[in-house]
């Protein structure tokens with residue numbers, strides 16, 4: 001298979017490495033936005049900026065410049081950029097009349113645009129911006145560094161089209177990576193977005209040293225919150241019990257490699273959000289989608305107390321300590337998901 005991956009951040013690069021190492025020896029083109037970074041990657045066969053020390057296989061072809069040069073011969077196009085770049089990338093690909101499937105890796109919700117008024121899930125952005133494109137999403141618990149290091153990982157390939165699921169399985173399923181198919185794009189995308197917000201919350205909880213009981217409670221109630229929201233949007237309840245739901249939530253909320261968790265830990269230490277983001281060096285999608293999630297939840301009448309608390313903290317309307325009190329002082333309620 002010939003696979004074009006557009007965007008060479010940590011995850012786009014790791015996914016390119018995984019595709020290139022696959023026994024089927026796919027031809028992989030990795031599009032790098034920055035020409036200087038692209039030149040460095042060609043010369044040193046490594047992405048010093050994001051995955052320093054991991055070598056790029058020889059069958060990863062690095063390109064910069066026009067997107068059309070990268071996708072020209074591809075059987076499958078994978079978007080490795082953050083949510084913020086999804087709409088412009090899809091619009092460009094649609095205008096090119098692209099005939100092959102496009103799959104995204106981003107986990108978040110697009111902030112409300114002038115034209116939408118409400119934050120959209122990635123597949124909703126695609127329907128608006130690139131209605132002719134056949135699409136899918138690759139998600140699940142997966143730190144880029146571990147995938148690049150060939151450590152065992154399980155992913156979810158979600159699409160309404162069986163042949164897109166099959167292409168993703170053919171591209172990545174192998175000795176190191178298991179890929180499970182799923183037709184619930186809503187559920188998979190909701191899980192990927194909400195777990196980032198919940199990982200910020202868990203980072204705050206751990207940063208304040210509230211203990212393991214509190215962390216378990218937060219993750220469990222966060223999962224209930226994710227499920228309520230996702231089911232109300234049309235996702236399947238079972239998806240939230242799977243890899244892109246509870247799986248990715250547990251990884252991101254507890255794993256030391258998570259950028260979203262790190263944001264929460266540093267907020268708990270009292271660092272200003274601007275300083276944290278300036279030093280992070282990577283995107284932490286939970287910071288950018290928390291408000292959109294809250295707005296959308298309010299619109300559909302779903303209560304999301306943990307998300308709302310994170311939004312108040314990110315917007316400087318509460319402190320980490322007050323946030324904990326606000327959550328603990330809520331009225332008692334039933335444990336059922338609804």
Ligand SMILES: NC(=O)c1ccc[n+]([C@@H]2O[C@H](COP(=O)([O-])OP(=O)(O)OC[C@H]3O[C@@H](n4cnc5c(N)ncnc54)[C@H](O)[C@@H]3O)[C@@H](O)[C@H]2O)c1
Nearest residue numbers: 008009010011012081082085105106107142143144282283
């Ligand atoms: N890093 C991980 O372990 C991981 C794993 C799974 C999913 N994801 C998701 O993948 C997405 C990308 O994450 P990442 O870790 O690679 O981020 P990153 O911060 O490491 O890199 C982001 C890359 O996107 C590029 N970019 C930003 N805006 C762009 C634009 N408008 N056009 C083209 N390129 C643009 C940046 O130059 C950078 O190379 C996020 O949505 C993230 O949640 C990340």
Ligand SMILES: O=P(O)(O)OC[C@H](O)CO
Nearest residue numbers: 140141142143258259260
């Ligand atoms: O580092 P994070 O918090 O963006 O999480 C990375 C991946 O999404 C984990 O699956």
